[in-house]
Amino acid sequence: MKPEDVAGYLQQHPEFFNEYAEILADIHIPSPHDERVISIHERQVLSLRERNHILQNKLLELISFGEENDAISEKMHRLVIALLSVSDLDELFTTLYFSLKEDFTVPLVTVRFWNLSCGGNLREEFGTTSEDVHTIAESLSQPYCGNHVADEIRQWFGESACHLNSFAMIPLRATRSIGLLVLGSPDATRFYPEMGTLHLKRLGELVSTAVTRHDETNVLSDTAIDDQTTSEQQT
Numbered sequence: 001m002k003p004e005d006v007a008g009y010l011q012q013h014p015e016f017f018n019e020y021a022e023i024l025a026d027i028h029i030p031s032p033h034d035e036r037v038i039s040i041h042e043r044q045v046l047s048l049r050e051r052n053h054i055l056q057n058k059l060l061e062l063i064s065f066g067e068e069n070d071a072i073s074e075k076m077h078r079l080v081i082a083l084l085s086v087s088d089l090d091e092l093f094t095t096l097y098f099s100l101k102e103d104f105t106v107p108l109v110t111v112r113f114w115n116l117s118c119g120g121n122l123r124e125e126f127g128t129t130s131e132d133v134h135t136i137a138e139s140l141s142q143p144y145c146g147n148h149v150a151d152e153i154r155q156w157f158g159e160s161a162c163h164l165n166s167f168a169m170i171p172l173r174a175t176r177s178i179g180l181l182v183l184g185s186p187d188a189t190r191f192y193p194e195m196g197t198l199h200l201k202r203l204g205e206l207v208s209t210a211v212t213r214h215d216e217t218n219v220l221s222d223t224a225i226d227d228q229t230t231s232e233q234q235t
Helices: 003-013 021-026 040-085 089-103 132-140 151-155 159-162 197-235
Strands: 029-031 038-039 108-115 144-146 166-173 177-185
Touching: 038 089, 040 089, 040 197, 089 197, 132 151, 132 166, 132 177, 151 159, 166 197, 177 197
Parallel strands: none
Antiparallel strands: 029 038, 108 177, 144 166, 166 177
């Protein structure tokens, strides 16, 4: 008989050990940890301890993940409060960059916007971007994490681009695609393809909402000015 046949028979006929109970006391097997010979009862205890150790490690891992998620959620909450408090786009970007670099320890951050009425803003965040970049942003159903980005996107980091080895690209959307937020790191394992992207996705939603909020404010302000000018001309 093959070992698999013996194991299968014992699993299918547990009453065997009731009929031959004396065998349990007589069987001695090698210890998995040294050259000693131990009883089957001792081997069962060792198996239970090993399973318990594995379960304990898994529990500690889950607790660690939970604590890490709580810490990230707290940082996201602080960023939400901070962005709600800004009064203009300059303050918004200053707050965003500071939070990502100091609170989230992201070495380098860059962002570009399009399809917004504040596109006339002189800040580099509203600079000209190619249709290829727009296509990349629109094709992302969720944030991308990995070691490669298009050359145009890499150039957004300026002189620091050559030192970056991993990236997170986060699409920014309102009713349509409006931009791309990119995080960069010299550490090739900081942003990797298998990592979770839930918090990155929420970050993209937050930034999109914050910027379009000020974009809408600008639109309303321009409309109010035009209405006032028209009223003065009629007078």
